[in-house]
Amino acid sequence: MAGQGDTGTKEEIKTQFTTVEGVYRLLSPSEYSRPNRVAYSSSGGGGSTPAVRVSLVKVSDSPGHDHDRTKICFNYGRELFVYTYRGIKKAADLTKPIDKRSYNKEDVPTCHDFNSKTATADGVSLLVGLLGGQIQLIDPITKEVNKAYNAGERLIDKTKVTCVRWVPGSPNQFLAAHSSGHMYTYNEELLCGMDRPHYQLFKQGEGYSVYTCKTKSTRNPLYRWVIGEGSINEFAFSPCSKYLAVVSQDGYLKVFNFDTMDLVGTARSYYGGLLCVCWSPDGRYVVCGGEDDLITVWSYKEKRVVARGQGHKSWVTVVAFDSFTSVYSDAEGVDGCSDDTTKHNSFSNDVHNSKTNSGVPNSRPSSNRNSVASDSSGMSFITSYRLGSVGQDTLLCLWDLKDDALTQPYRRPRSSTVVSSSGVVAGSGVPQAGQPTTNSKCNSVKDSVATDSSHHSHSANSLTAKLANLNFGEKKDKEKSEKDHKRSLSLASKNSTQNCKGYVNKNQIVGSSVPSEDSQKPMGTPLCPRLDECPMLEPMVCKKIGHERLSGLVFREDCVITSCQDGCILTWCRPGKQVGSGIVLILI
Template identity: 30%
Template sequence: MFVLPPPPPRYSVPLAYAAGASNGMAVPVVETNNVIRHPEGGCPLQVGEGTYDLQDDLHLATPPPHPSEAPITNPNPLATTPSPPTSGVKLSLVSLGPRRKTPQLYSVRLGSGGISDLKSIKENIREGRLSDSGSDSFRRSNGSAPAFGEGNPALASPSGKDGLKRRKPKNNIIKSSSSFVSRVIMHESATKRLSERNPDGLFAFANINRAFQWLDLSSKSKEEPLAKILFTKAHMLCHDVNELTKTASHIDVIMGSSAGDIIWYEPMSQKYARINKNGVVNNSPVAHIKWIPGSENLFLAAHANGQLVVYDKEKEDAFFTPELNQIPEKANGKPNARKALQVLKSVNSRNQKNNPVAIWRLSNQRINQFAFSPDHRHLAVVLEDGSLRVMDYLREEVMDIFTSYYGGLICVCWSPDGKYIVTGGQDDLVTIWSLAERKIVARCQGHNSWVSAVAFDPWRCDERTYRFGSVGDDCRLLLWDFSVGMLHRPKALQATARQRNSIVVPGTQHLSRHRTDSTSNRVRSNSDQTDKPEDDFEDTIIHPVEPRARTAQLPPIMSKIVGEDPICWLGFQEDCIMTSSLEGHIRTWSRPREGVNENHANNLSTVTGFGSGSGSATEP
C-alpha cells in the first residue's frame, strides 16, 4: 500500500539541524563567517511619515552542533525535521557614548489615569514599608519606586570603597578549561577596533544556537564579530545588558541557556562566571532574563517550569529547598487556589548568603517572557497557559490575570508611559490591555501565524498617538498606530447605542448594568473571605475572556513580509528599525528624513480611519 509522505515543514529550521541530526548521523555543515548585504531598493516599508529603506542585512553564521551534543529527537511521528533548543536570534543593544537615550515622554505625568493612580490608592489604604520614610514619599510623588529588596538589611550594599568598585567575574573565558565553554574566537585586531571606534556607536550582543557573538554595529566591518563564544552543552536562549553599570571599560551581560545555566559575561576583560551551575537552583531552561531596574547585582530569570528566580551575580549557588513559612496554606489537602503566586523564597528572607535571592512560582507551564514597567514597580508576565499576569514585584503579589483569546501568550511590552500593556501569542493576535482600567482595550488583527515579538517605538509616541510594532512566524513586520479615539466601536456597543432611544424591555436595564460591572472588574468580590480585612490586596482579580463582539478591533498601518524565515525580535532605535530572524538575519531599516511628513500625528487624529497610506502599505 502506498503511503503519502508527511507534508514539508511550513518554515525552515537553522541549517545546522538537518534531518540527519535527529538520529545521531553526522551533519555535513561547515561553519561560515557572517555575511552582510546592502540591498538597493529592496523591501522598503511604506508608512504615513515616509519610507523606511532597508539599509543592510547581516546574516550571522549558524554553528554546527558540537560532536558531544546529544541527538535531537522529536516526539511527533509526522515531523520531518528535529526541533532544536533555540528561540531564534535575539539582540541586546548598548551604546557607551553620549547617544540620545530613549525619550521618557510621560515620566512626570503618570498621575493622570496612569499606573501611579493604582499605586497611590493601594498605599493609602494599606500602609507598608513604603510609607515609613520621607525618601519613599518623595519617590511616590515623583512616580518612581524604591529599589527591589530595599527593606531587607541582608541585601544591603557593602559600605566603603569596595561597594563603589565595579566588580568583574573571576574566570578568563579565553583560557577557560570548563567543559561548558567549547572555544572563544577573538578578532585579531579587537583592541585596535575598540580604541578607534565611534563612541556614539552601537554594540550588539546576539545569540544563535550554541554561539554568542559580540558585534560592533558602528564599524565598517560590522559583519566581523569582536568576539564569538561557542558553548558545548547548551544553547543560549536569552540575554540582557545592565544599563546601570555600563561604562566605556565595563559591560555586564547575562545569558540564559537551554540547560538552565546562566553566564555572567564581561566582554571588555573577557571574564565570566557561571551561575546556577548544572541547575543547582533550577534545572529547567531559561526562557527570558533581565536585570532588575536600578540594581547592579540582581537579575530576574524566567524558567521553563513556571518559576521566576531572582539571582545575585556575585553570590555563590546553594541547593535550594523551599522555605516552609513561604509555602501557601493548604485547604482540603490542595494548595490555596486564591494564591496566584507561590513565594517559595521571599526577597525579605534573612537567608541571603547564597543564590537564589527569591523564587516565585506562577504556574507549572512555561514562562515565555516578562517586562518591567517604566515606573519600576510592576511586572507583566506571559505564559504558555495563555495568561497575562501583572505583578507588583516589590510586594511579591499578582494583581491581575488576563487571558488570551486562545493558546499561549509569547511576548509582552509596556507603553512608554506605562498605561498600556501589549501582548502577542499563538492566537495570531496582538492585544492591547489597560492597566489603569484593568481591562482589554483592543485586539489587533493582521498576522497569519504566531506573534513572536512586540515593541513600542518611543520616537513615534506622543500624548495622543502610540506607535508599536510586531513580528511573527509569518515572516511579517507590522506597524500599528493606536489612540483611544481611533478605535472602531465594538459591534455590541453599536447595537446598545442604537437601542438607547428605543423602548426598554423590563429587566433589560438591570441585566446590562450587571454585565458592565462584571466586565470592568473594578470591584472585587469578597464573598469568599471571612477572616481577611477588605484592604488586603493579596487576592488576585481574574478577568474573563472578553467576547470579540465587545472588543474594539485595530488594523495595522503597515504589513510587510521581510524575510523567508520566522522573525523573532524587533527593536526601535532613534535612527532605524531592526529585526532578527530564526536563521540569523539581522535587518536594519533607516528612518525617513526629517520633514517628510511632520504633521503625521495630527493627520491621524483628524482623518477618519487610520491615516493616509495605511491601505497601500499593507500587503494581502
C-alpha cells in the same frame, strides 16, 4: 490598510516599506550575522533551535564616537556573538567580533541581557540564559568576569531559561524565568548553595506564590516566583520600573507590583499561550502577543483588555513600541503605570540607557528593551502609539494605536445575560453558570462562538469585511463564524490546551494559590472579551521581510532592527536617515 503599497507577489521579500512619515529602507551593508554565514536554503527551518534574540547597550563614556558606543549581542544556534554596532553610518565588520562563544548542544544560549547601569567603554555585564537552565554572567570586553548560576547539577531549576533581565537601575540584581513556570530573583554578588534549596512561603495571591530560601545566611535565589501553569515565556518591567508584566503558556498576562509582589491586573489571550509582552512608553498600556495570532492591548488604568489587533497569520513572537513616532499632546496629567505618576515620564535615549522618571517618587530608572523614546519636556501624554510586531509568518506589522480607540467603554453584546450579585440570572431564577458544568472550556474558539449568539462573522481579510459580516441573533451564522475562526487562528500547542479547559495541576507546589472560578472562565468578560466586545485593529503596514520566522524587533532613533531565525540581523533606515539624505554610509 494592511499591505498598503504592496507590489509583486505576496511571497516577495520586501526591502522597503512606506508609512505616514516616509519610506523605511533596508541597509544591506549594516547586516549582522555569523561571519561564515551560509546562503539561505529553503529546506532549512531551524524549528528546533532557540529563537535568535538581540540585545543592545550604549556605553556611557565614549565621547565623540557615537557610532562606537553601542554594543550588540545575538545568539544563533550554539554560538553567541558580541559586536560593536555601527548603525546606519558604517557597514558592519563581521571579521572583528568583540567576543564569540560556542556552547555544547545541550547548553545553547536562549536569551541574554546587558546591564545598562554598569556599562562603560571598558566593560559591560552580560547575562546569558542557557537551554539547560544555567545562567552565565560574562564581560565580553575584558573577558575577566565569568560567573555561573544554577550550574553543575542545576539544583535550582533544570528547565530552559526563557527570559533573563537585569532589575532596572540595579547593579547586581537580575530576574530569570524558566519553562517550568518558575521565576527567580538573583544577586550576582551572592553564591548559589551547594545543596538543593529549601523554600518557605513568603507571599501568596490568586494564581501565584512567592518563596524564599530557608537559610541562616542570604543566598541565591533570593526569591522564587511560581506563576500560573506552564512555561513563563517572557516578562517586562514598566517604564517606571515599579511593575512587572508576565506572560505564560497558560494564556495569562499577570501584572505585579514588583516591590510589594502584589497582583494588580490580569488578562487572557483569545486562544493559546502568550509569547511576548511590552509596555507603552508612558506605562498606560501593556501589549502582548501569542498563539492566537493577535495582539492584545490591556489598560493599566481600567484593568481590562481594551483592544485586539489582527494582521498576523501565525504566532506573534515579539511586540515593541516605537516611542520616536508616537504622538504627544499637552495635558494636565496622565494615568501612567504608577498611581503616583501625574506627569510625563522622562524616557531613555537608547536601549537600557535610562534616567529617573520625573514625577515618580522613589522609582527605579526605566529600562525598555525594545523601544526608546527621546526626551520630552513639559507635561504631555501620548495620543497615538506606534506599535511594531513580528511573527512566525515572517511578517513585520506596524500599528497606530489611537488613544480614542483604546478608551472606548466595554461593549457587552445585546443578547448577553446580566447576572445579579446573588448569582441568579436576572428575571429567570436560574443559578449563575459559574458552577461546575460538563463543558468548562474557557478560551477556545468554538466556545466563544457557540455561547454568544451576538458573535459576529470573523473574516481574516479586512476590517471592512468584519464589519459587514456582523450579525446579531442569527443562528445560521454560528457555524460559518466557527469555521472562519478556526481557519484564521493557528492551533495552539498541547501544553496550552489543558489550561484552556480550566485544568488545575494537582501536582503543583503546595501553597500556590488556585485561580478563582471567574479567572478560569474569562471568555466574554473584561478579562478576555470576545472579538465583538472590543475594538479590532488592523496594521497600517504588513510586510514579509524574511525567509524564516522573525524573532527580534528593536526601535532606535535612526533605524529599526529585526532578527530572523536564519541568524540575520537587519537594519532598516528611518525616513530621511538613509544614504543621500545627509547620511553617508562608510564601507570598511
